[in-house]
Amino acid sequence: MTQDDSAPFDILLVEDDPADAGLAKRALREGRILCRVSHVRDGVEAMDFLRRKDQFAGAPRPDLILLDLNMPRMDGRAVLQELKADSDLKTIPVVILTTSDVDRDVNASYLLGANSFITKPMDMDAFFDAIKSVEEYWFRVVRLPR
Amino acid sequence: MIAVAVRWFLETAAARKFRVMGSGVRRVGAVIAAQAAVTALLLVAYLWVSNVYARFLVAEHRTAAALTAASLASSLTSALNERLALVRGLTTFVEVGSESGQLPREFPRFAEGLRRAVPGVRNISAAPDFIVRYVHPLEGNEKVLGNNLLQDPRPGFAETVQRAIVSLDVTMHGPVTLIQGGQGLIARQVVANGGVGGRHWGAVGIVFDLRAVLDEVRFDRVPSHLGFVLRTDAGQQVAGDAAVLQRDPLAERIILPDSHWELAIAARAGWLTLAHGDQSYQAFQAAYLVLALLIETVAFLAFSRRQTLESLVERRTAELGRAKNEMEQFAYAAAHDLQEPLRIIASYAQLLDKQQKGRLDEESEGFIREIVDGAGRLKMLLRDVQLFLAEDRVPLSNTPVLAEEALHNALALLKKRIAEAGATVIASDLPMVLADERRLREIFVVLIGNAVEYRHSYRAAEIRISHRRKEAYDVIDVRDNGIGIDPRFRDQIFEVFRRLHGRDEHPGTGMGLAIARKMVERLGGRITVDSTPGVGSVFSVYLPHHPFRGLS
Incomplete structure (x- = not known):
C-alpha cells in the first residue's frame, strides 16, 4: 500500500478502479518529485486512513489527497464534506480526479472546498502530463501547511 | 322518468371517474357531455312522440264522448217529445170538449189519464180566455186557478203564451222554479178553435217535473271522467256543470218545436289530462322509459369504450x-x-x-x-x-452572436486538418445571428471538416463561406469543390451513422451531419444540401433572421 518510506511527500490516492489507480501511481512515479503514494479504494477507507483507524493505525498524514468522485459505499462528495468539516483534516489540499466533466460536479466540488478539479484526459500522455503537473504544482510551486 | 335516467347515468359516470383517474377526469367530462346530448335527444323525442300519442288518445276519447252525447241527446229528445205529444193531445181534447160542452165533466178524468202517461207531471191545466179555470190535480194547485196567463208577472211566463199564440204549436218554457217547489218545465199550446167571435178559445198547459225528465234520460250514464252541461238556447242552465264549457266540449243539439237545447260534454279535468291518465298512455310511458334506458346504456357503453380506447392510446403514447x-x-x-x-x-x-x-x-x-x-x-x-443525445438537454443561450466569431473559432479547431489537406478557406462577411456560439461553432466544424475530408483528389480544396438573405432567414452557404454527393444518397447523409464511404477511405463517426442538423433545428432553422458529383457541394444553413438594432 505504501512505497518508499523515505519520500518527503505523502499522497493519498482515493480511487476504486485498480487500473485507473495503477495509471495514476505510474504517472506519479514518473514524476521528478519523490513521493509516497497510499491507495485506498473508497470513501470509508479514506476516512479510516485519515483518522488512523484499525488497519490504518500507523498511516501517515498525507500532504495531498487525489480524490475520485464516483465510488462505492462512500463517494468523493461525502468524503469532501466530512473532510472539510473536520478541523484537523480540512487543511489538507484535495484535488478531485474524475472522469466527470459535468458543470454540476465541478461547482459542487469547489463549493465543498475542493482545491482543484481535474477531468481525467482520455489520452494517456495528456493524463500523465496532468498528474505530473499536479505533483509539480503542489510539491514544488506552492507552500503547504505544516 | 327521464330525470331518473339522467340521475342514474350521472351516478354511474361519477363512479367511473374514480376508476379512470388522472387524465380520465377530462375524458369523463367528454363522456358526460356526449351522454347528456343523447339524453337531450331522447327527451325531445319523448316530448314529440308523447304529444302525438296524447293527441291520438284525445281524439279517441272525444269520439267516445261524442257517441255518449248523441245517445243522451236522442233520449232527451224522445222524453221531451213524448211530453209535448201529451200537450197536443190535451189541446185536441179541450177543442172537442169545449164544443160539446163536456169539458167541465170530462177534464179531470182525461187529465188523470195524461198524468199517469209519464212520470213527473205536476199539473195539467186549461185556461179559457187565458184565465186558468181547470187544473188537475186540484189539490196543491188551488193557487193556479184564476191566474191570467197573459198578465203573469213572472219573467218569461206571459211571453211564452204570446209565442204560443203566434206559433199555434206547443211551446216550452223553463226550467222555472215552481210554486210547489222544485224545477219544472211548462209546456203550453193555444186552443185555436171554439172561441167566441173568432177569437182563440184559450190555452192549455202541462207542468213537468224537470228531475223526472232528467232521470228518464239517465244522465247518470255519463262516465265519471266526463262532465256535461245542458242549456237552453237562451243560455239558461238546465242541468250539469257549466265548467264543462271551458274544457273544449263536444256539443249536441236537442231540437224543440220553437227552440232548441244544447248538450255539451267534455272531460272533467280536460281532454289532455284524461289522455295522460289513460292506461295505454301510462303503458307507453313505461315502454319509452325502458327503451330510453336501453339506448342510454348502449350509448354509455359505446362512449366509455371509446373513452377507454382514447385513454389507452394516451397512456401508450406516454409510455412510448x-x-x-x-x-x-x-x-x-x-x-x-x-x-x-x-x-x-x-x-x-x-x-x-x-x-x-x-x-x-x-x-x-x-x-x-x-x-x-x-x-x-x-x-x-x-x-x-x-x-447528439445531449443536444436536446443543453439549454439554448439565445444571445446575439457574430457568425464570423463562431467561424473563426471553428477554423482554429480545424487548423491542423486544413493545413494538412492544403485547403483554402475563403469567408465573406457573416451576419449577427441569434444563436449560441457553441452550436454554431460545432456546425461550422462539421461542415468545413467534411469539405476538407471529402476534397477532390485532383485539385486543391477550396471552401467558400458566404451569407445571403432569403425570406425570414439568414442563410450561410458552405460551398466546396469536392467530390460531391450522389443524388441518390442526398437525403441519407443527415441520418445517424450514415456513411457513404468506407472507414479506411474517409474516417469519421457518421454522426457529424446528424448532429449539425439537430443543432440547426434547435436554433429554429434548417439545413439543406445541393451537390453535383465531381464538381462540389453547397451546404446551406438557414437561421431565423433577427434585426439587431444598433448591433450589426
Whole structure:
C-alpha cells in the first residue's frame, strides 16, 4: 500500500478502479518529485486512513489527497464534506480526479472546498502530463501547511 | 322518468371517474357531455312522440264522448217529445170538449189519464180566455186557478203564451222554479178553435217535473271522467256543470218545436289530462322509459369504450415517450460510462507501446497501434453519440452572436486538418445571428471538416463561406469543390451513422451531419444540401433572421 518510506511527500490516492489507480501511481512515479503514494479504494477507507483507524493505525498524514468522485459505499462528495468539516483534516489540499466533466460536479466540488478539479484526459500522455503537473504544482510551486 | 335516467347515468359516470383517474377526469367530462346530448335527444323525442300519442288518445276519447252525447241527446229528445205529444193531445181534447160542452165533466178524468202517461207531471191545466179555470190535480194547485196567463208577472211566463199564440204549436218554457217547489218545465199550446167571435178559445198547459225528465234520460250514464252541461238556447242552465264549457266540449243539439237545447260534454279535468291518465298512455310511458334506458346504456357503453380506447392510446403514447426518453438516457449514460474502460484500454495500450518500443517485432507493434486506433475511434464515436443525445438537454443561450466569431473559432479547431489537406478557406462577411456560439461553432466544424475530408483528389480544396438573405432567414452557404454527393444518397447523409464511404477511405463517426442538423433545428432553422458529383457541394444553413438594432 505504501512505497518508499523515505519520500518527503505523502499522497493519498482515493480511487476504486485498480487500473485507473495503477495509471495514476505510474504517472506519479514518473514524476521528478519523490513521493509516497497510499491507495485506498473508497470513501470509508479514506476516512479510516485519515483518522488512523484499525488497519490504518500507523498511516501517515498525507500532504495531498487525489480524490475520485464516483465510488462505492462512500463517494468523493461525502468524503469532501466530512473532510472539510473536520478541523484537523480540512487543511489538507484535495484535488478531485474524475472522469466527470459535468458543470454540476465541478461547482459542487469547489463549493465543498475542493482545491482543484481535474477531468481525467482520455489520452494517456495528456493524463500523465496532468498528474505530473499536479505533483509539480503542489510539491514544488506552492507552500503547504505544516 | 327521464330525470331518473339522467340521475342514474350521472351516478354511474361519477363512479367511473374514480376508476379512470388522472387524465380520465377530462375524458369523463367528454363522456358526460356526449351522454347528456343523447339524453337531450331522447327527451325531445319523448316530448314529440308523447304529444302525438296524447293527441291520438284525445281524439279517441272525444269520439267516445261524442257517441255518449248523441245517445243522451236522442233520449232527451224522445222524453221531451213524448211530453209535448201529451200537450197536443190535451189541446185536441179541450177543442172537442169545449164544443160539446163536456169539458167541465170530462177534464179531470182525461187529465188523470195524461198524468199517469209519464212520470213527473205536476199539473195539467186549461185556461179559457187565458184565465186558468181547470187544473188537475186540484189539490196543491188551488193557487193556479184564476191566474191570467197573459198578465203573469213572472219573467218569461206571459211571453211564452204570446209565442204560443203566434206559433199555434206547443211551446216550452223553463226550467222555472215552481210554486210547489222544485224545477219544472211548462209546456203550453193555444186552443185555436171554439172561441167566441173568432177569437182563440184559450190555452192549455202541462207542468213537468224537470228531475223526472232528467232521470228518464239517465244522465247518470255519463262516465265519471266526463262532465256535461245542458242549456237552453237562451243560455239558461238546465242541468250539469257549466265548467264543462271551458274544457273544449263536444256539443249536441236537442231540437224543440220553437227552440232548441244544447248538450255539451267534455272531460272533467280536460281532454289532455284524461289522455295522460289513460292506461295505454301510462303503458307507453313505461315502454319509452325502458327503451330510453336501453339506448342510454348502449350509448354509455359505446362512449366509455371509446373513452377507454382514447385513454389507452394516451397512456401508450406516454409510455412510448417515456421509453424513448429512457432509451436516450440509457444510451447517453452508456456512452458516458464506456469512456472509462475505454480510457483504461487506450492508456494501457499506449503504455505498453511506450514501454516495449523497439523490443517488439513490427507486427506486434502494429497490433498495439490497432488497439490504440480502435480505442481512439470508439472515443470519437462515444463523444458524438453523447453530443447528439445531449443536444436536446443543453439549454439554448439565445444571445446575439457574430457568425464570423463562431467561424473563426471553428477554423482554429480545424487548423491542423486544413493545413494538412492544403485547403483554402475563403469567408465573406457573416451576419449577427441569434444563436449560441457553441452550436454554431460545432456546425461550422462539421461542415468545413467534411469539405476538407471529402476534397477532390485532383485539385486543391477550396471552401467558400458566404451569407445571403432569403425570406425570414439568414442563410450561410458552405460551398466546396469536392467530390460531391450522389443524388441518390442526398437525403441519407443527415441520418445517424450514415456513411457513404468506407472507414479506411474517409474516417469519421457518421454522426457529424446528424448532429449539425439537430443543432440547426434547435436554433429554429434548417439545413439543406445541393451537390453535383465531381464538381462540389453547397451546404446551406438557414437561421431565423433577427434585426439587431444598433448591433450589426
